[in-house]
Amino acid sequence: MGRPTIIDVAKAAGVSKSTVSLVLQNSPSVSDRTREDVRRAMAELGYVYNRAAANLRSAQVGLVGLVINDLKNPFFTEFATAVQMAISEAGYATVVANTDEDPSLQARTVAAMIEHGVSGLIISPAYGEEDETFGPLERAGIPAMQVLRRVSGRTDLFPFASPDYASGGRLAAQHLIDRGARRIAFAGGIEGRAVTAERMAGYLAVLAENGMEPLVLHGRPTRAFGRECADRIAVAGECDAAVCFNDLVALGMVSGFASRGGLVGRDFRLVGFDDIEEAAQSFPPLSTVQCGISGFGQQMAQTLMGWLRDGTKPEAETRTPVRLVVRGSSGE
């Protein structure tokens, strides 16, 4: 006969179902005596609140969606964790999903979230098929923020925010030059993507200012590609430093050099990007561009909450400051 409902509880407690509903909502207008009777009846029957039914009547679901392109990457994991904590403190529930860089999985995921009635969305989108994901969001009129990657051009509808990648690339390249690097590579980042272009832009600008030739090794933002870069650079022998697309690539390069008997920080200068937790723990510890991803996540959560509560739509584009953290990998 299925789960007990408030009607069953009402019968057992000898009250009307409205009274049960009031008890559920902790209304002060129920006498203590009655409240207790109802509570006891609920416990005895094993009553389970049906939130879907409640939401149906009262609209606000208090649910926020968090969609992430690659949850296995610690950078995104840190971001997601920070967002979720901040949202839960604001009294909303979060439903997170990993799309694994698959735009059609992303479209299905977002559609499901819309149907489940999320009040708002934070999405670090996968590249490709943006209409499949953002079209339904637009039609449903759900406040949604693009973070870390701008995939939809409609930033008027889907405001975009990310750390200031370009100036991070600039800081990294300048630092290496200051340390005496003569030939600096840029390692990792898939060609043609906005993030890659932005992280690379600062590097290219600084090199041009210093009359240095760039050398770009495009590839996936993974440890495995970092190792590949170490191999290529060690063989070619033309570079003495690199700005990496992210810390994962940098860590891969560190272990690639190590496996050839090289030591980053002594034989080669390296700056990473992101400052994931591991960056400070590795040997040598990574000099890297700190994006303050936890703080960024909190900020995004608060921005979305503001949008949901007072309707204050965020700026179409927000860039948060980054800074360089100097550790061992860039040498003396």
Add this chain to the structure above:
Amino acid sequence: MGRPTIIDVAKAAGVSKSTVSLVLQNSPSVSDRTREDVRRAMAELGYVYNRAAANLRSAQVGLVGLVINDLKNPFFTEFATAVQMAISEAGYATVVANTDEDPSLQARTVAAMIEHGVSGLIISPAYGEEDETFGPLERAGIPAMQVLRRVSGRTDLFPFASPDYASGGRLAAQHLIDRGARRIAFAGGIEGRAVTAERMAGYLAVLAENGMEPLVLHGRPTRAFGRECADRIAVAGECDAAVCFNDLVALGMVSGFASRGGLVGRDFRLVGFDDIEEAAQSFPPLSTVQCGISGFGQQMAQTLMGWLRDGTKPEAETRTPVRLVVRGSSGE
């Protein structure tokens, strides 16, 4: 006036709301002509399906909860990703949540999932306050599996499954002895926890069989603690090998030794535990106990699906086989 409903769509398309509902369900008993009219009306009005309302009538929600104690740890991230993929292939949606080892956050999270009507749950639980989490699950009668950690003793209600940690510890210790290690430490793992005890049990047994004295360094399962272990061991100088609680500790030890000019695999033999993706990428690559966590995740998802669909409750306890992967960190 809020979002359009099937009634608005019906009006716009000039049909009854039942017909709209049938179109929504792709029923074959609607004429193509009508179906198209309805579809067009939905598009024009920006109709959004309200799944909560639908579920209210038809019970099955098709939602599975996945609760993880520490999503920042790559071992759990790999597990969660595998589970989610397998569940989505089975046609269910997953809602994942990170409890960050906080049992009361876990209790709130699980309560929210119950209210949202999840059909079943897979939980890698935080330690402590188990009644707050498992009590409500029992009362609601929701099929739930404990994985990776046994926290509730009621495995008759909440079947438990994990890789066979004890034999992993045995394999690791025996391998180090075979390679000529004379004094083997066990590094990492919080004292008193079941996982620690299990992973350590095999190690202790093998050492006893070989008349060797154990040396246990308890601590958090993190890179940072691994570095600490390297420092302690290098100073004391009494060990030449270690079985680590997990790969994170092992990787921390590798970088700890490196920062002192030591090289794991040459000066010290190390075996990790879990075989996270990074284990094969590091230098030296980690010898480690492979738990096959992705396959384990898939298997758990399928087991839960079986429980939900045919009511076949899993065994109270399942242990999946592990194997040793030999790489550079345990030397020649």
Add this chain to the structure above:
DNA sequence: CTGAAAGCGCTTACAG
């Protein structure tokens, strides 16, 4: 402080 009634947006038999 409590009860009777209407309604949230769907689905589900049941007629036709």
Add this chain to the structure above:
DNA sequence: CTGAAAGCGCTTACAG
């Protein structure tokens, strides 16, 4: 192939 009616489990005014 389509429509009218009842009902899913709650909340929300409105009386009393």
